[in-house]
Amino acid sequence: MSNLVQLYGPSFSVFVRVAALVCEEKGIAYQTGKEINGQTIDIHSDKHFQLHPFGKMPVLIHGDKILCETASIGRYLDRIFGPETLQGATDWERAQIDQWCSLITQYIDFYVVRQFMLEVVFPKGDSGEPRMDVISANRPAAENAIAIVAEQLGDKPFLVGQQFTLADAMLAPMLTYNKDAPAPINLVNAHPKLLEYTNRLRARPSGQKVLQPMSKSR
Structure with missing residues (x-):
């Protein structure tokens, strides 16, 4: 193959x-x-x-x-493409990583990206302007989702455990896009440890290759 x-x-x-x-x-x-x-x-x-x-x-x-x-x-x-390095060292870590991959896909992406950020990235208002009422209405759910991630991160270097895992890969593009977003939808900057984590993910060799601002990645 x-x-x-x-x-x-x-x-x-x-x-x-x-x-x-x-x-x-x-x-x-x-x-x-x-x-x-x-x-x-x-x-x-x-x-x-x-x-x-x-x-x-x-x-x-x-x-x-x-x-x-x-x-x-x-x-x-x-x-x-082993050995496995992104799915945890124990059964419990693997289960937590699977849990957070699901939470990120089903909820964090929905509330932060689909329901909130895309209104600015792909505005649907008159004359191509973002609908500020939609942004305001969806902001509390997006803020709550980001707060949940910040709480899970806490003082740890990564979302689950001490090593970069698939859960971090799942989260990194959402956080870097939000960090780069204009003030109306930028939520990461309100959480200093989450902001530091986001910057560290982007500074990784993989992040330097992949996590570029949208204008540079087209």
């Missing part, structure tokens, strides 16, 4: 960035974008839905294997 991993989806996508971070951490050769094995596949085309039944990203193509859903992709890459 080829060592090249193909990640279907744009490099600025939050979850494509998660998979790319895993590849960087593991030293895996990879590429991102809409081209798979030399063929361009348009987003939400019939071929895209053949790769992911709900038309989401990323999708991993590795030889003849196709895998969707970000946490599953991360676990697969960590195992196949």
